Amino acid sequence: AQSVTQPDIHITVSEGASLELRCNYSYGATPYLFWYVQSPGQGLQLLLKYFSGDTLVQGIKGFEAEFKRSQSSFNLRKPSVHWSDAAEYFCAVGAGAGGTSYGKLTFGQGTILTVHP
Amino acid sequence: KAGVTQTPRYLIKTRGQQVTLSCSPISGHRSVSWYQQTPGQGLQFLFEYFSETQRNKGNFPGRFSGRQFSNSRSEMNVSTLELGDSALYLCASSLGGTGTIFFGSGTQLSVL
Numbered sequence: 001a002q003s004v005t006q007p008d009i010h011i012t013v014s015e016g017a018s019l020e021l022r023c024n025y026s027y028g029a030t031p032y033l034f035w036y037v038q039s040p041g042q043g044l045q046l047l048l049k050y051f052s053g054d055t056l057v058q059g060i061k062g063f064e065a066e067f068k069r070s071q072s073s074f075n076l077r078k079p080s081v082h083w084s085d086a087a088e089y090f091c092a093v094g095a096g097a098g099g100t101s102y103g104k105l106t107f108g109q110g111t112i113l114t115v116h117p
Numbered sequence: 118k119a120g121v122t123q124t125p126r127y128l129i130k131t132r133g134q135q136v137t138l139s140c141s142p143i144s145g146h147r148s149v150s151w152y153q154q155t156p157g158q159g160l161q162f163l164f165e166y167f168s169e170t171q172r173n174k175g176n177f178p179g180r181f182s183g184r185q186f187s188n189s190r191s192e193m194n195v196s197t198l199e200l201g202d203s204a205l206y207l208c209a210s211s212l213g214g215t216g217t218i219f220f221g222s223g224t225q226l227s228v229l
Contacts, residue, residue: 036220043121043207044220090160094218103150103165103211104173105218110159 002027002093006108013081014116021076021111023091032094033074034105035065037087044090050074061085086115119144121210121221129227135196138224142189142210148172149191150218151183154205163206166191167213195226203228 003026013019025031032051036044048059055067065076074091089112092105122141130136142149150173151163162175166185183193189210195202205225211218 034218041205041223041225043123043222044209046217046219049217092160103148103167103209103213103218104162104175105150105152105160105209106162107160 002031002106004091004093004106004108006089006091006111008111009109010112010114012114012116015083016080019076019078019081019085019113021089021091021113023074023076023108024072025074025091025093026072027093033065033067034092034094035059035063035074035076036090036092038090038110039087047076047089081113081115083115083117086113088112121208121219123206123208123221123224125224126222127225127227129229130198131229132198132200134198135194136198136226137192137194138206138208138226140191140193140208140210140221142191142208143219146210146212146219147189148211148213149185149189150209150211151191151193152207152209153177154207154223155203160207163193198228200228202226 005024034049035047047063048057050057050067058064063078088110090110091108094105124139148167150165154160165173169185180196185191205223207223209218209220
């Protein structure tokens with residue numbers, strides 16, 4: 001069964017500092033990987049996704065993530081955090097090529113990001 | 118292009134009642150999935166519909182059901198509500214293959 005682990009429940013950074021949110025997944029085949037962001041009481045907004053190809057993917061709002069198959073990781077990074085980035089971030093894994101569970105995502109527990117001025 | 122639309126935005130029910138939530142996917146999307154989000158359990162997959170057929174199902178009791186119409190709009194129903202059903206229910210849509218999955222803003226259900 002697929003699973004996702006986000007080791008950090010809560011991260012606090014200063015505005016302008018760099019950010020890395022960790023995500024480790026377990027999946028038997030080639031996974032599809034996603035990062036979503038959620039503001040309180042809102043839905044999920046897609047930041048970026050990895051399906052295949054270049055292992056460094058660029059997303060919206062200056063975020064990027066790197067897929068490392070050998071480490072089963074898909075960490076999210078941003079070089080300089082803005083106060084508006086404060087939110088909860090979710091890593092998710094979906095069925096990759098050849099899978100049948102296309103619409104089913106398995107989510108990590110989320111990482112809450114606090115940004116100090 | 119309109120996003121995934123969920124109605125109603127907020128809902129308050131009492132134990133034992135039933136509730137129906139509605140989801141309109143992005144135009145052209147044939148897959149609709151439903152998720153439950155709670156502080157304790159996080160985001161959990163309920164079920165997915167594709168072309169009016171349930172394609173995948175999560176580990177929830179039979180009180181949770183859904184359906185999809187020919188225009189891809191979907192509804193989910195929860196019967197005999199329990200306090201633990203209080204949650205944010207999120208609907209997501211995609212083209213159905215390996216496309217990106219987009220989420221709506223959710224329906225916040227409170228069971229009193």
